[in-house]
Amino acid sequence: MRNRLKTTTIAGVAAAVLAVAMSFAVQPVEGQAGYQAERTADGRPNLNGIWQAIGTAHHDIEPHAARFGPVVELASHGAIGGGLGIVEGGEIPYRPEARAQQQENLQHWLERDPAAKCYMPGVPRATYQPYPFQLVQTPEYVLLAYEFASASRIVYMDRPDFEAPVDSWMGHNIGRWEGETLVIDVTAQVPDTWLDRSGNHHSNSIHVEERYTALSENHIMYEATITDSEVYTRPWTLRLPLYRRIDDNMQLLEYKCVEFAEELMYGHLRKDPDLTPTYRASGYGSDRQVTLEPPQ
Amino acid sequence: MNRVAGLVVLLWLLPAWPATAQQEAPAFRTAWGDPDLMGVWDFRSLTPLQRPRELAGKSVLTVEEAAAYERERVALLDKDRRTGDGLSSAGDVANAYNEFWWDYGKELTDDRRTSLVVDPPDGRIPDLTSTGQARRASRREMRRRDAWSPVDRGVAERCILGFNAGPPMNPSAYNNNVQIFQAPGYVVLLNEMVHDSRIVSLDGRGHLPGKMRQWRGDSRGRWDGDTLVVESTNFTEKTSFSGSGQAMRLVERFTRIDDGTVLYEYTVDDPDSFVSPWTVAIPMKHSDQPLFEYACHEGNYGMTNLMESARAVDAQRAVSGAQ
Numbered sequence: 001m002r003n004r005l006k007t008t009t010i011a012g013v014a015a016a017v018l019a020v021a022m023s024f025a026v027q028p029v030e031g032q033a034g035y036q037a038e039r040t041a042d043g044r045p046n047l048n049g050i051w052q053a054i055g056t057a058h059h060d061i062e063p064h065a066a067r068f069g070p071v072v073e074l075a076s077h078g079a080i081g082g083g084l085g086i087v088e089g090g091e092i093p094y095r096p097e098a099r100a101q102q103q104e105n106l107q108h109w110l111e112r113d114p115a116a117k118c119y120m121p122g123v124p125r126a127t128y129q130p131y132p133f134q135l136v137q138t139p140e141y142v143l144l145a146y147e148f149a150s151a152s153r154i155v156y157m158d159r160p161d162f163e164a165p166v167d168s169w170m171g172h173n174i175g176r177w178e179g180e181t182l183v184i185d186v187t188a189q190v191p192d193t194w195l196d197r198s199g200n201h202h203s204n205s206i207h208v209e210e211r212y213t214a215l216s217e218n219h220i221m222y223e224a225t226i227t228d229s230e231v232y233t234r235p236w237t238l239r240l241p242l243y244r245r246i247d248d249n250m251q252l253l254e255y256k257c258v259e260f261a262e263e264l265m266y267g268h269l270r271k272d273p274d275l276t277p278t279y280r281a282s283g284y285g286s287d288r289q290v291t292l293e294p295p296q
Numbered sequence: 297m298n299r300v301a302g303l304v305v306l307l308w309l310l311p312a313w314p315a316t317a318q319q320e321a322p323a324f325r326t327a328w329g330d331p332d333l334m335g336v337w338d339f340r341s342l343t344p345l346q347r348p349r350e351l352a353g354k355s356v357l358t359v360e361e362a363a364a365y366e367r368e369r370v371a372l373l374d375k376d377r378r379t380g381d382g383l384s385s386a387g388d389v390a391n392a393y394n395e396f397w398w399d400y401g402k403e404l405t406d407d408r409r410t411s412l413v414v415d416p417p418d419g420r421i422p423d424l425t426s427t428g429q430a431r432r433a434s435r436r437e438m439r440r441r442d443a444w445s446p447v448d449r450g451v452a453e454r455c456i457l458g459f460n461a462g463p464p465m466n467p468s469a470y471n472n473n474v475q476i477f478q479a480p481g482y483v484v485l486l487n488e489m490v491h492d493s494r495i496v497s498l499d500g501r502g503h504l505p506g507k508m509r510q511w512r513g514d515s516r517g518r519w520d521g522d523t524l525v526v527e528s529t530n531f532t533e534k535t536s537f538s539g540s541g542q543a544m545r546l547v548e549r550f551t552r553i554d555d556g557t558v559l560y561e562y563t564v565d566d567p568d569s570f571v572s573p574w575t576v577a578i579p580m581k582h583s584d585q586p587l588f589e590y591a592c593h594e595g596n597y598g599m600t601n602l603m604e605s606a607r608a609v610d611a612q613r614a615v616s617g618a619q
Contacts, residue, residue: 040327040479041326041327041328041480042327048479048480048482118593119593119594120491120589120591120594134493134495136477136478136479136482136484136495137479138334138477138478138479139327140334141477143477143484143486143493145484145486145493145495149593150490150491150492150493151491152486152491152492152493154475154486154586154587156586162586165586165588166588168588168589168591169589169591169594170491170589192594249501251495251497252493252495253504253508253510254510254511254512256456256511258454258455258456258593259447259454259456262445262446262447262454265599265600266445266446266599266600266603269600269603269604269606269607270444270445270603271442271443271444271445271606271607271610272444272445
């Protein structure tokens, strides 16, 4: 084990030296505004930080005007704001039957959206959920830790031949640097995730190539090229900027949404037909007389 | 704490850890100069959290006793053995979780301790206060009744937290591992159970406001020499570790004592719940295996089944009561 660790260290140092050399040789590579990011200790573009998308792509990645939401009581809070979309060329190149499936999904959004049940959102949806995520860079790994559902992805930066041991919700993530850009190849995703809250979907043949390129100290351009011949007629790309959360003392908080989804998923199996104790404790619901909490 | 210091000394002396570690000390540094704790660390152990009553007064086993204990425990955990039940379905259900699932390990800690608790010296978690006892009783009442709602069940069954991920971490049935990542200003503790990244900032900022309570609390870190010290507060009443409450102040210490070992120690300080603080020491071994995605909630058919059966029992009772 000691020899193996040593070898890794030496390889890491060599790679770092090479990376520094290359970064001087070929700069500026492809930072879209010619921006070259600050470097990490091992000479890579430094993308460490807490990032978040702004906009309504989490509702619908295709262009959409503002529309009604499905819950009457939420009124103007629950309606869906318009958005120009993040799909290159405007629309997702669905096969006709796959577009029909999306339309049907949209009609049944609340019952079918896997993320409403607090299932891990998959890639690329995790990126533009309306919650921050933290990117943590080490020489061997990039960790992507998402606030939503405590989802996480371990990106292997030095194991290009590591094949997915099994399908998963957040995919098998193999990363590499192309100049200024962090490129992550995402394979082996389960078919159960969606791309947004509008029923946009994929199969388990989905292959995502993500590209993260710093535009400035506080902006990353995020691109994902999606290939899935079972669902789309050609590969297509979505693109949106990510913004650094520069708030004082910014940190990821918990968004352990399982408890928020339990009523939706198991409410019909409750002993008490009234609201759950959790809802009552929050002050929502009409009847706060009955308590299911144990005596203190 | 003397006992912990003793453990460190003992580990240095063991032949499996040659004295080359000192020469390699610089290797335990990150490129930006922090002590390097990165890697996948395996904390499974046959050593129980608390010293079994029958071993009272005996903190360490001899080599022979340890070997016998390990053999006995491994045999006991072997669910595939048939113990007079023939091949009945009840026997199959009882054996459903067999050696394929259980991953307690096959060895005690290297120093052959009889408990992971190192303080108090009797190896036992101190008594609960009256508040702690009342909390435990009310939790037991919730667990005992037939799942009125998912909230009655434990946080691990609900897939909100892993049963061994804490904080604090503790060896349990399986997936006893944590991957540590570091970047300037941060240490991240990612437990396979349940894909939870605990992001610990090292910049000296204060804890969250007291009214913000989190399932895993709120962690802050600092370096004490080569040791990472993580202090967590802001816990909730919804989680409980061996009887702890939301007032728990948890201090964890991570020390890389050689190439292949991080010594993980934690102290539970919760005067609301326990009559005195207590400390645990667990050596975590380097693993070259990757973490898998433990998609717990996504596959939690168990909760649906458990709730359905609880309502079926209700219905049966209603029928028999009506007759």
